[in-house]
Amino acid sequence: MSVSGRNDIRLIKKYPNRRLYDTRTSSHITLTDIRQLVIKEEPFKVVDARTGEDITRSILLQIIQEAESDGEPIFSSEMLKGIIRFYGPFQGVLASYLEKSIQTVVEVQTQAGVQSSQAWNEFMQTQMPVLQNLMRQYLEQSKMLYLNTRNMFGLFSGFSAVKGQKKEGDDEKL
Template sequence: MSDRNPIRLIKKYPNRRLYDTQTSTHVTLSDIRRLVVEEESFQVVDAKTGEDLTRSILLQIIQEAESDGEPIFSSDMLKGIIRFYGPFQGMLGSYLENSIKAVADIQAQTGQQSSQAWSDFMSGQVPMMQKVMGQYVEQSKQLYLNTQNLFGMFPGFPGAAGQADKDKKDDDKT
């Protein structure tokens, strides 16, 4: 991303075409994905209303990438994300954002390696990373459950009665 260039403006027209005002050309979602990869600063706006459509376009790019090749998000993972919308939405958003930043930081700390070298390195690390991530997920789950149990101690807190009933049923099973 260059400090001397202003944010690149991409306009989306009613015919669904995207127009890059910097290059005066029509662009595709693949072109916008390249801007993301190259860390180019941009904003997508509705040509008629000026409404910011950047998030919507980024979600389209993710959806397209998920359809091609091996997806990042399994159906179970997507269901879990959907379940988090509501009271825990901010917490999950922060968690995911911080996790992605951590991976990017690790990649940056290892130096500027070629994509192939990084892929080779990571493929060798997958079993170890899966174990570490599994442990991390389990610890996060326990933290979440402990927090839920803590809130269950306060009568009148939403979900407190439901958690207490669930805990009692679990105790009855053992």
């Protein structure tokens, strides 16, 4: 127990029947309840009741999936495809960028004391084009760095760096 009289991290157990059990309140809860814990910034951890494995990320992804299915999604299909493409060599770069971007937006929202959705929407309408342009420039620079590095080390030598660019001897092969 902490000084406040309760455990610092709330433990949620997920049972094989897919039910979630809050050990602090000794009651079953839903993904909506867990979403409220996130919104209230209450620390919690979800574990598989049988194995003890930490499955918090999996539960959070389920909450995001549900939220994306309801109403207007945050992630377009193209954005999700882009994220999937980043898994691999640039995964850490994207993860760091997204984490810092979201943290910055939260900090700005907190500092500005944005209370109404209208004020938040106005902020996003003015900032999103700027953020999108910065991300586009960053991705373009990353792409060029990757292509230059690949060419420098001769990786994938059978392919040209720029689509449609002819390499020496291409005409002779026809």
